[in-house]
Amino acid sequence: MADLLQEDSGEAHNFGHKEWDQLEESFINAGYREGITDGKEAALQEGFDQGYALHGVPIGREIGRLRGLASALLVFLKKEKSNVDAWVPPLEHRPGPSDILNEVQLLVQSFQQISLSALLPPDTKAILHAKEHEVGTARGSVDLDQLAADQGQIMETTRQEVNQLRERLCAIITQLGFEETLHV
Template sequence: MEDDWADDTTAIRDSEWAKISSDFQNAGYREGITAGKEGALQEGFDEGYAETGVPIGREIGNLRGISSALVSLLSSPTFVPEHGDREQFLQEARLISMELAELRFSDVAPPDLQAEQHAREHLESADVDDRDFDVEMNEEVKQKRDVEGLEDLMTRMGAGSISSAEAKARPIKADVAKLVDRLKSLAGSLGIPLPLP
């Protein structure tokens, strides 16, 4: 009888040990996954911030600052350009400034190819028909663009009744380059050198 009790105790102890060992192994696995995700997330943030966010944000900010400075200069009644019509220059500066004000980071930021690849892999592993999904953007970007689309719709409604065919398309990187050229040309006409590429 003692042997049966000892066998039961050993079996219970072994079972408890296996459970505790399994729990620690699972906890360690979860902690490892969490630490890995946090490390990859921080690395991805650092890279995106340094290589995309800051340069694009700085460029847009500089362009907006320059255009605002030109509007301010041309709005001053004491400023008289050596050549050309001040009102014509002012109108061009205001147009450029308005176009820059409408520019969004998402209009000119490059697509996140890594996020798109991850979305494709996720859809493939889930055995889902990807025709039902927009894998070009992750859910957060999709939601942001949906909100921006609503903002555009509200802007068009406020501007009067214009059809979607008449609605201006969102600007792209090439449009920013054209705005830079227009700023350079305007500043050159005023005899102001600009530190733009």
């Protein structure tokens, strides 16, 4: 009987040790996962903060300012439509008041269609990360280098469009004689 108790006590001790080891491993794995998650979140937040300050705010502010100017000018021109004739007499080489109103309406629509994400530089870190984890199946694979190049091209094209819209808006503001008060 004493042998049986020693055997039971030894098995209980081994079982307790195994259970403890499993519990310890479980906590280690959970701590590791939490550490990885916290590290990713910290890096993500830092990247967001940097991108927001360097790109998001300045670009968003500029687009917002241009949208606001175009919208305010449109409201003003609609309200003062009869008075615009006195400011902008139609000449052979210059559009008349209704042409200016139509032009400003098109500018407002064009500014509303601009996507801020198309003006931001490609997220190279995200592309590199995706490339590291890329699964190379023939049907599902994406050429990430081409994707980055495409995003860069979209950004450049959109910036050129914004510059053209800005120039058109400035020309109309100048034509109406507001350039000194609006600081375009």
